[in-house]
Amino acid sequence: MKSTQQTLRNQLRQQIRKTRANLTALQQQQAEDSITQQALALIEERNAQHIALYISFDGEISTEKLIKILWTQGKQVYLPVLHPFNPNHLLFLRYLPDTPMLKNKFGIWEPKLNVQNVLPLDELDILFTPLVAFDKQGNRLGMGGGFYDRTLQHWQKSSFIPVGLAHQCQQVEQLPTEAWDVPLHQILVA
Numbered sequence: 001m002k003s004t005q006q007t008l009r010n011q012l013r014q015q016i017r018k019t020r021a022n023l024t025a026l027q028q029q030q031a032e033d034s035i036t037q038q039a040l041a042l043i044e045e046r047n048a049q050h051i052a053l054y055i056s057f058d059g060e061i062s063t064e065k066l067i068k069i070l071w072t073q074g075k076q077v078y079l080p081v082l083h084p085f086n087p088n089h090l091l092f093l094r095y096l097p098d099t100p101m102l103k104n105k106f107g108i109w110e111p112k113l114n115v116q117n118v119l120p121l122d123e124l125d126i127l128f129t130p131l132v133a134f135d136k137q138g139n140r141l142g143m144g145g146g147f148y149d150r151t152l153q154h155w156q157k158s159s160f161i162p163v164g165l166a167h168q169c170q171q172v173e174q175l176p177t178e179a180w181d182v183p184l185h186q187i188l189v190a
Contacts, residue, residue: 020059032062034190048125052078055109093117124160138183152182161185
């Protein structure tokens with residue numbers, strides 16, 4: 001039986017995803033421009049070289065512009081890939097303009113698995129995460145699979161910081177949290 005907490009979280013997911021889906025192309029473009037500038041400033045401030053991003057899906061703020069700028073700056077960009085042997089876990093693979101891509105079981109683009117391109121988590125400097133909703137305390141509500149929660153479980157002991165990217169309409173007063181939820185270091189909002 002689902003807990004009240006889970007029901008609340010699922011309702012919130014649906015509501016925020018619907019709100020996000022109703023953003024206009026112009027609003028999405030403005031959000032991408034704002035987030036790109038904020039992310040570049042943070043990357044420069046932290047002198048980050050190894051940056052994990054994601055390919056936008058379901059109305060998430062586009063990371064395409066940011067990725068292209070990072071490539072021109074000589075930064076190393078990584079994308080999440082569903083772990084082939086460890087269910088509900090992510091690997092991060094180097095992403096270049098010519099990286100072969102395919103859609104995973106959720107319909108999200110990811111690099112074709114090549115173990116030579118896998119980077120251990122502790123070699124990342126910043127891990128930018130997608131999210132469905134967030135609150136002022138840095139709590140993040142994802143799509144519900146727990147992939148990022150598992151990945152970020154012990155980030156405080158790692159060398160990287162997790163940073164959420166979000167539209168302003170994704171902020172709520174307080175998220176109903178679960179024991180496994182991992183608050184982010186920071187959330188950039190457009």
